[in-house]
Amino acid sequence: MAQALLDIDLSALVANWRALAAMARAEAGAVVKADAYGLGVVPVSKALAEAGARRFFVALAEEGAALRTALGDGIEINVFSGHMEGDAALIRDAALTPMINSAEQWARHRAALPHHPFGIQLDSGMNRLGIEPADWAALRDAALAAGPALVMSHLACADEPDHAMNATQLSAFRAMTDGIDAPRSLAATGGTLLGEDYHFDVIRPGIGVYGGAPYAQARAVVALHVPVIQTRTVLPGETVGYGNTWRAERPTRVATISAGYADGLIRAMGPQASFRSDDTPCKVLGRISMDLIGVDVSDCAEPPQQLTLLDSRQGVDRLADWAGTIGYEILTSLGARYDRRYHG
Numbered sequence: 456m457a458q459a460l461l462d463i464d465l466s467a468l469v470a471n472w473r474a475l476a477a478m479a480r481a482e483a484g485a486v487v488k489a490d491a492y493g494l495g496v497v498p499v500s501k502a503l504a505e506a507g508a509r510r511f512f513v514a515l516a517e518e519g520a521a522l523r524t525a526l527g528d529g530i531e532i533n534v535f536s537g538h539m540e541g542d543a544a545l546i547r548d549a550a551l552t553p554m555i556n557s558a559e560q561w562a563r564h565r566a567a568l569p570h571h572p573f574g575i576q577l578d579s580g581m582n583r584l585g586i587e588p589a590d591w592a593a594l595r596d597a598a599l600a601a602g603p604a605l606v607m608s609h610l611a612c613a614d615e616p617d618h619a620m621n622a623t624q625l626s627a628f629r630a631m632t633d634g635i636d637a638p639r640s641l642a643a644t645g646g647t648l649l650g651e652d653y654h655f656d657v658i659r660p661g662i663g664v665y666g667g668a669p670y671a672q673a674r675a676v677v678a679l680h681v682p683v684i685q686t687r688t689v690l691p692g693e694t695v696g697y698g699n700t701w702r703a704e705r706p707t708r709v710a711t712i713s714a715g716y717a718d719g720l721i722r723a724m725g726p727q728a729s730f731r732s733d734d735t736p737c738k739v740l741g742r743i744s745m746d747l748i749g750v751d752v753s754d755c756a757e758p759p760q761q762l763t764l765l766d767s768r769q770g771v772d773r774l775a776d777w778a779g780t781i782g783y784e785i786l787t788s789l790g791a792r793y794d795r796r797y798h799g
């Protein structure tokens with residue numbers, strides 16, 4: 456079988472969520488947008504619900520509806536994109552709570568679903584999503600009178616604890632919300648790690664639950680093992696792969712493995728990337744192809760049957776460094792061709 460194996464450790468995922476939850480006196484929700492960061496929203500959210508998560512965050516109403524079908528009643532589903540044109544039936548039928556992001560969304564929501572729950576997303580300085588302070592001043596009385604389920608904002612620089620933006624956004628959020636009755640939420644993973652000033656009533660971790668930075672103590676959640684299809688010896692002067700970008704200087708055992716950039720093994724990682732066979736590092740040789748990668752297995756005592764790219768010793772942030780990106784992009788790029796196995 457040439458299919459690579461993506462192993463997802465749900466007990467590590469639950470342990471990460473519990474550890475983040477234990478850092479705050481606040482309620483811990485979980486962010487499961489983008490198919491739970493590429494790991495599979497149904498198994499991931501079922502595991503978290505079983506562990507006690509009662510509030511989930513998604514980006515789109517469609518994601519929320521799929522989550523409702525998977526988890527049934529009794530959990531709160533908050534939709535970051537709010538109430539978009541055409542969403543009313545989904546929001547009503549799936550009992551979703553849209554986070555209202557603008558005066559326009561507020562008007563749309565109240566016209567279409569006047570008695571339906573909603574939350575408020577405020578912009579505290581990131582300038583990405585949320586009601587601006589001036590618009591909030593105009594809407595505030597009416598919105599608060601209608602009883603928002605949650606009032607939230609999002610931090611731009613929480614992965615840099617010393618960044619001055621954190622305190623700036625904290626005081627902007629406080630200025631907009633101090634004294635209100637509704638529960639408040641500001642912290643994702645990074646904000647949770649910033650400490651209790653940032654926790655308010657609900658924390659919203661995502662990446663830390665999935666084992667990524669900035670939660671350095673996270674347990675690894677994913678492992679990726681890729682089968683070797685064939686092995687050959689190349690002699691000094693011979694090349695490997697497209698464009699002849701790697702040339703042997705000594706006799707080299709080359710394993711061709713069965714995964715590539717179509718599986719989310721980002722081509723830009725190129726020859727920085729390294730697989731492992733047990734404890735032996737095995738460097739990528741030349742360019743990553745769509746479905747295949749050449750790897751140097753000269754140092755392996757036995758010809759390996761498979762090579763490991765991700766596990767507890769080599770995580771998504773290491774791959775991200777090789778590719779010049781972030782762990783979030785590595786996770787959400789993980790392809791659909793893997794044999795995905797869940798355990799724990």
Ligand SMILES: *Cc1c(COP(=O)(O)O)cnc(C)c1O
Pocket residue numbers: 486488535608609642643644645659660661662663
């Ligand atoms: C994605 C997202 C989160 C989760 O962020 P992490 O850094 O993955 O913990 C929380 N809140 C909002 C608004 C988001 O968009």
